[in-house]
Amino acid sequence: MHTIYLLIQKEFRQVFRNRSLLPLIFVVPLVQLLILPLAATFETKGIRLQVLDADHSPQSRALTRHFAASPFFHLVDAPPDARAADDAMMRGLADATLTIPPHFEADLLRSDAAKIHLSFDAVNSTTAGLANTYSLAIINDFNRTATATASATAPRFWYNPQLDYPTYMVPAILVLLVTIIGLFLSSVNMVREKETGTIEQINVTPIRKYQFIIGKFVPFWIFALVDATLGLLLARYVYGVPIVGSLALIYLLLIVFLLAVLGVGLFFSAISSTQQQAMFMAWFFMMIFILLSGIFTPTESMPEWAQRFNLINPFAHGIRAIRMIMLKGAAFADVRQEFYALLIYGSLALTLAINRYKKMNS
């Protein structure tokens, strides 16, 4: 016990004397949390819309006005004909075209049904999909005012009623930043002692392998939890993200999540002989696992194999659990599966790290 205490004390002293590491641990994550949620937004505003109005009726102009009034659309010059409209889309001068055929008003008044045509530049499929959704809402709205029979559906969005992107992204980015800090610190630290040669001195002492690994593990665990706390404060007071669930449960999940992340980092450190090797492994691991985790895109729309892969992806569990607790107020029973998955993952990774760290070479 005393040995572990000495190792942790040494590690803290070294970190606090390292003038390049300290800002990295505490400032970078905050900057990240202040910038990333704004960049990671899916919100699409100012979609450039051209209206090819062949009807020139009061109703067609009313529909156009509905689009113009929306913050999501921005009307650009109307094209003279269909060919010019296509050309503008091709050259990227417009993102969407609304074509109102002749007799639009007449059809609408006679049969309560009229056709219009919408096309989107779908090079960015996310933007196109969103533009489509916004358009439907506007057309719905128009229907209600223009006809008597409108039975519009008014969706209600639960848990995030304003469809606020920071609300969705901030918890995930919080998880991301503790991962970056935890993974890089742990993967680089132990191998640094190999490079400087101090590990040889450690290896010739009676320090047990598990003591050494725990001595590396605990300090970074604490640093990452401090970062998480700063992140939660920012989430609450800068982004106004509601923290519906229990804080204790959030920390409990973060603790097991970090067990997995740091375990993996220390494992990389144990099997590498240079900091570059360890960094590269950590980087590779992080890119793949984060992109597959569902941080930006719903996992449900990924192919079957990717969804199954996420069973062994600690980020997928971590992000899902933290989002569920923060936004839906999930109780322990709801995130039980994630908790145990991360606990098992972390214990395995840490055991592997202890196992692969060799005090005696062969």
Added chain:
Amino acid sequence: MMNVIETHELHKAFGSFTAVDRISFAVAQGEIFGFLGANGAGKTTAIRMLCGLLKPTSGAATVAGCNVFTQPEQIKRRIGYMSQRFSLYEDLTVAENMAFYGGIYGLRRREVRRRADELCRRLDFGHARHTLIRDIPPGWRQKLAFLTAIFHHPTIVFLDEPTGGVDPLTRRQFWTLIYEAAHEGITVFVTTHYMDEAEYCDRLSIMVDGRIVAIDPPETLKKRYHADSMNEVFLRVVNG
């Protein structure tokens, strides 16, 4: 007198390369034992096996009464080690390094402080106790590394080229420290390329291509090889 190191046909091969070729020797308690050999003769490999850092391929060896194959961790409680590479923590102070290593060997806090005081006084180093190692000149660092290696009063201390790149004055001071340690009963196992240092040893072994080809006190070796100095002895032995 009791032997603190005994090896029998101790052997280490890396693939098809034989680094240490079935060496057998013994070191008695309290001896200053010089372990000589040209670069690449296998000295460091042998030391690393004796310290439990490297698994021997075959043979047998005991260090401080413990088997290197089956009890490497027990050996580590009883030895001190100073490697070729400087390995104190440069971002910790002198006192912190000593407290860290002392604590790891189970010394109590008061004991650590007492011993650090004593060593710093012996070195006339009290003023720099709270200086970071990285700010201390190289010669001093070597002396501190040595004192840290014997801080917990081991049975044996292994020194792998402890005076590499150190000026003659500091080397002499370093050897005074070695004598003091030996006087306290610590067996000293030292490798060096300085033949004037070899003269200070009680007994010497000379390794060539992984084998020990000579092992005796310096005087005996000089007589046998009809040489005036250890330098000549070394050259004759190594050149075959």
